[in-house]
Amino acid sequence: MRFLFAEFDGVLGVQGEVVFPQDRPLVLYGENVSGKSNIINALRYCMNPPGRGRRGSDYAEDKLPAKQEMLVDPLDEGSVTVYFVQGEELFKLEYRFTRSGSSVNRQEALYITEVEPPAEHVPKALRRVDWGSRDETGVTKIKDKLEEKQVYPEILDVLIAPSNIANFSEAVSGEIIDVPELIEQEIEQRRQRSEWYEERLTAMKNVCEKQDEQLSTELGELREAFLDHDFDASDLSQEVAAEQFDEGADGLRSFKETVSERQRELPDVQQQVQELSQLVDRVQDQTRWIGDVEDALHDREKLEGWVEDQPKFEAAEKTVQGWRDKLEGLPSTENIETVTEFSPLDTEEFDFDLLEDGEDIKEGLDMISTIQEKIAESAEIREEHGIPKGRLDERKTELDRLIDSLDDPVAEPDGVDSVLFVEGDRAAVGVPESEVDALQDEPSYTDVASTPQVVQTEDGSTESLDAYRDEVEGDRDEIKEAIEAQNEAKRLLSAFKETVPDQLEEERKSLKRKADYREDKIDDTKQEWNTTYSKLCSEFDDIDEVDLAFDSVAAVAAAASHMEEAVAAAKSTVRENLEEELSTFGDIEVPEEIDAESLDELVGALEEKQEELQEAGEVLDALESWIDQNLENVEKTVEQLETARVTEDVAAIGALVFREVKQKSDITEIVDQLADSIETNVRATYDHIFAGESLEFSHEGDGEFRCMLNGEEITHPSGSQRAVMSFGIMLSLAKSFDLPILLDEAADRFDYIRLARFYDFITGVTSEEGIQTCLVMCKSKDIEEHEEVREQMAESDIYRLKGMNEIENEVQSTDLDAIIGSS
DSSP, X not given: OEEEEXXXXXXXXXXXXXXXXXXXXXXXXXXXXXSHHHHHHHHHHHHSOSSTTOOOTTOXXXXXXXXXXXXXXXXXXXXXXXXXXXXXXXXXEEEEEEEETTEEEEEEEEEEEOOOOOSSSHHHHHHTSOOOSOSEESHHHHHHHHHHTTOOHHXXXXXXXXXXXXXXXXXXXXXXXXOOHHHHHHHHHHHHHHHHHHHXXXXXXXXXXXXXXXXXXXXXXXXXXXXXXXXXXXXXXXHHHHHHHHTOHHHHHHHHHHHHHHHHHHHHHHHXXXXXXXXXXXHHHHHHHHHHHHHHHTTHHHHHHHHHHHHHHHHHHHHHHHHHHHHTTOOOSTTGGGGGGSOOOOOTTOOGGGSTTHHHHHHHHHHHHXXXXXXXXXXHHHHHTTOOTTOHHHHHHHHHHHHHHHHSOBSSOSSOSEESSOSSSOOOSSEEGGGTGGGSSSOOOTTOOSSOOOBOOSSOOHHHHHHHHHHHHHHHHHHHHHHHHHHHHHHHHHHHHHHHHHHHHHHHHHHHHHXXXXXXXXXXXXXXXXXXXXXXXXXXXXXXXXXXXXXXXXXXXXXXXXXXXXXXHHHHHHHHHHHHHHTTOTTOOOOSSOSHHHHHHHHHHHHHHHHHHHHHHHHHHHHHHHHHHHHHHHHHHHXXXXXXXXXXXXXXXXXXXXXXXXXXXXXXXXXHHHHHHHHHHHHHHHHHHSTTOOEEEEEEETTEEEEEETTEEOSSOOHHHHHHHHHHHHHHHHHHXXXXXXXXXXXXXXXXXXXXXXXXXXXXXHHHHOOOEEEEEEXXXXXXXXXXXXXXXXXXXXXXXXXXXXXXXXXXXXXXXXXXXXX
């Protein structure tokens, strides 16, 4: 039994609600006189209210408030509702108190339903449960119902303890082990009856065992003979046959009906196999037609390439022919300077990749631009120097002679009427002397004499003469560059004419061959596509033929799409026909890929099927004959065996039950078993909390215990020792009766070291052994000032109590220090 949720509305001054965790301790924490114990008292009152079973008044701590004390002035009404689970049932126990004058009236009700307990949002989920009508009312009936459901109020009264030492004194005085009243009443009577029944049922069981052995052997031989038939050949399950044989005569009759039904099906199956063979022959032809279309479609990419490239090659051929014709208009090398007037070829948009030697052709055609650039360079220099066309070589020769004269100047002219170099700076060259003054700033060499002389007067300086020579030599070098550019253009033009036109002609022929080849391939493929496609469409009624076009790549793609759709439709039809015919044959499947090879395999499978059907018929006849001959014998043997086994089982179970009842009907033995459990759990609890001390807590008989520590008997143990022993006792009771532990004053008897160990032990019991625990702890320095205690408590669900009227929920808080510090 486990608590789930409790609601308090004014009873004993408590207001609020508590959700009980299932895998970790619950802590009710607060100041003295804050109402913590009132929660424990309220739960004790609800689970075992005053009345039958309440212990005597000599135990002061056990006394609960009277009914009239459950309401605190000035409240006139209050209630407690407790939700808990036991087994597969959910319980709701409700108490309501109302004040009437000087007395207090009480109403109680118990609700029970079979609902899965909620795992989250517990309060909301429980309030939404449809509890139906009340199962019980009245204290006595509620107690009886709880005992019937194995929720024992007397035991719970011990486990909902008002003090952590409450149970020690009862243990040593022999009062703690309390067998519930409802159980104790029938024990002795059951023990006497069970002994008599056990003896007689054991004798009956021995007789039935011998009969069982003999009949089992006979039935096993019949079963082996039956299962020796070849069930696989008849498409019947040996496992099913064995199961039906084990069901006896009715099972064999049912199996015989299956055999007969299978025999009736065989002729139909044979006819279906024959029809299927004929269908496969048709499918082989249809698959061949489908394959022809698929084979044709293998050339789709090639066809698209041919359709795309053929017009390109055809256009390229015309372009190359036009270039070749235009190149006939190039000037000769003698008229090289007119090459600049030749308009360039339009090659910008041309795809040179279509040519065999596209790079070479492109490079050759680009040579025209190079030639024109060379001629333009030469003409620019010639024009800068004012040299007429065709006189570059003549002018260079004149300047060579002038430089020679400058290298060997004379003092006086030698019969020359021209002045070549006069005065200190410079004069003109090869011009009349009268023009010297006008040409001093800009010397001109346009009319250099064919045999010039350089005259250096006494006033003329060598530096001026050298400077003049440098200018002349610079001009001569520029004219030389112009001559070299012109000569290079002539060489390039000559080389171009010798190679490029012939290359273009070869490329034109190649382009024509390529265009013609592609046109032929397109015509051949068109014919193949149209033929195979038309044949496929004519053989399948559900395929509509369309006209195929091939004049563009898009048209080819559309044609291929129509053909692929036709192939898909044809395959679908073939597959549907095969699937329909093969649907009755579970062991013959439609091939994943329907082709010639898979169809040959299908034909082989059909031939094997014919042989299997013949063999199946023989096996079915044998099975039917065996069942007819042995059915009566099987029926008789099974009936006798079942009678023997039932009798044997009844006797064995009855003897075992009565033996267990006899053993468990001994009050002394029950008390001793519970006492042994208490010994074990008290010792385990003590060893965990008082490490290093040897405690002996032994059962002396009749539920009385003796306590010895380190070999010496202790009659007045310390408060912490008694608290540990008391918890060990409660733990035993909780385990024995599967009930929770609710402990008041949980930390009052421990220092902070033992408190940490005690809390660690309780946490382990809760999480590992599934014992639900609730601890009421008073606010103290042992908790607030010691980290080891706070760390242990941090994993618990903690409810903080304030004053007498409020419960503040702090479930699963990870900030325990803040909770304690603000308490």
